[in-house]
Amino acid sequence: GALVYQYPRRTICKSGTSMRMECQAVGFQATSVAWYRQSPQKTFELIALSTVNSAIKYEQNFTQEKFPISHPNLSFSSMTVLNAYLEDRGLYLCGARDWGGQDTQYFGPGTRLLVL
Template identity: 95%
Template sequence: GALVYQYPRRTICKSGTSMRMECQAVGFQATSVAWYRQSPQKTFELIALSTVNSAIKYEQNFTQEKFPISHPNLSFSSMTVLNAYLEDRGLYLCGATDWGGKNTLYFGAGTRLSVL
């Protein structure tokens, strides 16, 4: 079956420091990877959509300078939160899709970021 492993599950960083989270797709080709942040109210904010062999598209209010993303192959993607501050706290989710398959979006377990 299709699985997406995301790690770390939880992380705590000091204000102004950076942290990196990674996603690994197993059982399918992650043609596209979307990174979301879920607010305490449970709403999904799309940070960026990365499609292999295409430019990464960032949504309004999110920038590459703040959330650099790497998507080097069809099984792996990473995102870094640079200079994390209190407003960056939340649950970060990666979702991977195989556009050549069922187009289903599979989520990783999420990385919960706390900032001290």
């Protein structure tokens, strides 16, 4: 079956430092990978969508300078939260799909980021 793993599951970083999180797709080709954030008391908010052979598209309020994303192959993606501050805390989800197969987007369990 299709699975998405995320690492780490939980992390704590000091304010002003950076934190990298990874996403691994297993059992299907992650043609596109979307990164979401769920801030406390809020729903999931799209950060950016990365599709193989296309430029990464960032949503309003999110920038490449703050959340650089790498999507080097059809099974892996990473995102870094640069210069993290309190407002960056939350659950970061990676959602991957295979445009050539079913359209269902599969989600990893998320990386929970705490900023001190």
